[in-house]
Amino acid sequence: METMKYSDLAKQGRLPCCVIKVGSRYRVPTAELLALLGASLPAGGVSPER
Numbered sequence: 001m002e003t004m005k006y007s008d009l010a011k012q013g014r015l016p017c018c019v020i021k022v023g024s025r026y027r028v029p030t031a032e033l034l035a036l037l038g039a040s041l042p043a044g045g046v047s048p049e050r
Contacts, residue, residue: 030038
């Protein structure tokens, strides 16, 4: 999805999941995204890749 379109939809509250604004960026919590996709968190949770 085009970045500007994503930002516009986030500002309007029209994305199908929870979005958190951090500074000038938008973040989607991992659990929220997995729930939207019909998946679940692994038993040990999610470990950061960075």
